[in-house]
Amino acid sequence: MRIYLSRPDITEKEIEAVSAVLRGPDLALGPKLVEFEEAFAEYIGTKRAVAVNSGTSGLFLCMLAMGIGPDDEVITTPFTFIATANTIMMAGARPVFVDIEPASLNIDPAKIESKITETTKAITPVEVFGNPAGFDKICEIAGKHNLAVIEDSCEALGSALNGKMAGTFGTMSVFAFYPNKQITTGEGGMILTDDDDLADMCVSLRNQGRGAGGGWLGHERLGYNFRLSDINCALGIAQLSRIDEIKAKRRQVAGWYQDMLADDDRLIVPAEPDGCDMSWFVFVVRLAEDFTLEQRDRILQHMKNQGIQVGNYFPPVHLMPFMVARFGYKPGDFPVTESVSRRTIALPFYNDLTKDQIAAVCTTLKGLLGK
Numbered sequence: 426m427r428i429y430l431s432r433p434d435i436t437e438k439e440i441e442a443v444s445a446v447l448r449g450p451d452l453a454l455g456p457k458l459v460e461f462e463e464a465f466a467e468y469i470g471t472k473r474a475v476a477v478n479s480g481t482s483g484l485f486l487c488m489l490a491m492g493i494g495p496d497d498e499v500i501t502t503p504f505t506f507i508a509t510a511n512t513i514m515m516a517g518a519r520p521v522f523v524d525i526e527p528a529s530l531n532i533d534p535a536k537i538e539s540k541i542t543e544t545t546k547a548i549t550p551v552e553v554f555g556n557p558a559g560f561d562k563i564c565e566i567a568g569k570h571n572l573a574v575i576e577d578s579c580e581a582l583g584s585a586l587n588g589k590m591a592g593t594f595g596t597m598s599v600f601a602f603y604p605n606k607q608i609t610t611g612e613g614g615m616i617l618t619d620d621d622d623l624a625d626m627c628v629s630l631r632n633q634g635r636g637a638g639g640g641w642l643g644h645e646r647l648g649y650n651f652r653l654s655d656i657n658c659a660l661g662i663a664q665l666s667r668i669d670e671i672k673a674k675r676r677q678v679a680g681w682y683q684d685m686l687a688d689d690d691r692l693i694v695p696a697e698p699d700g701c702d703m704s705w706f707v708f709v710v711r712l713a714e715d716f717t718l719e720q721r722d723r724i725l726q727h728m729k730n731q732g733i734q735v736g737n738y739f740p741p742v743h744l745m746p747f748m749v750a751r752f753g754y755k756p757g758d759f760p761v762t763e764s765v766s767r768r769t770i771a772l773p774f775y776n777d778l779t780k781d782q783i784a785a786v787c788t789t790l791k792g793l794l795g796k
């Protein structure tokens with residue numbers, strides 16, 4: 426038996442779209458870049474979209490475009506993929522962590538205000554595992570304190586809260602297209618905003634600091650090469666055109682897991698929160714509170730030994746050695762994050778996972794839980 430943790434869903438439509446670009450002359454900065462950006466902005470409902478070569482590049486450019494730099498603080502969550510905090514540090518600013526809310530696993534709105542100081546410039550919340558719960562409250566707090574929101578929507582393409590799409594809460598937002606995401610471009614990311622000046626700045630920064638009229642060798646500012654090729658964009662356009670089908674397939678897979686794992690008090694199984702339209706990114710169960718980190722890791726190892734790929738999303742960001750060395754964080758600083766982190770198991774999750782495969786995963790997991 427071999428069941429993968431994630432798999433992309435590539436059809437003939439994607440293969441044809443990429444092949445068509447390869448048969449033509451425009452491999453970069455061509456029409457597919459514009460088409461992907463326009464289709465993406467329309468789907469999410471923002472004025473502008475700027476494609477980049479990864480979610481990480483996108484978040485970093487948002488920090489720069491918003492003028493965030495040394496001496497600034499940005500509030501974020503320690504329960505996320507490392508890039509959320511890293512991109513704050515890449516801009517020279519300090520990530521200030523706020524613990525999470527245990528049901529949604531998102532930054533706890535009730536704990537944000539006590540961390541706001543005179544040097545706080547922005548909040549970077551993350552729709553963890555695709556869940557937009559609490560984002561209305563986060564934006565309310567940001568508005569009250571005149572803070573920007575840079576929304577890390579890398580895991581939440583297609584999710585919505587009370588009809589409002591993930592990616593429309595922030596002043597700027599970012600999606601990511603690594604192959605485990607809802608849609609993939611191989612590697613890639615997208616910055617979204619309604620602000621033309623911020624979007625234009627990102628267009629310049631992703632392309633060596635070039636200006637609107639300065640030509641290929643006219644550089645107006647320090648810039649980067651964070652461009653996304655037309656080959657990637659063609660793949661993205663074809664994938665985005667299938668987003669409703671992709672969401673439905675993932676919802677089906679999540680539903681099978683929920684059915685098969687329900688009523689087991691050794692597990693906490695994720696559910697779609699009230700008011701949320703979840704676009705499922707991953708399926709992460711939590712062991713009950715009395716399980717230890719060692720027990721969790723043994724279960725992960727046994728599942729891997731039986732050919733079932735599983736993950737430990739996420740270890741606490743504040744306890745990564747370089748964060749401890751730089752900022753002096755220690756165990757106990759963010760107890761909800763730490764308690765959740767040691768009990769998570771990310772199960773295999775992708776569009777074409779079959780009911781039989783899910784049954785095999787669930788039987789294996791339950792057999793390892795003991796008690």
Ligand SMILES: Cc1ncc(COP(=O)(O)O)c(C=O)c1O
Binds near residue numbers: 480481577
């Ligand atoms: C929450 C979050 N932020 C940022 C990123 C970074 O995206 P990328 O891997 O495309 O750089 C990811 C992707 O893994 C993510 O899950």
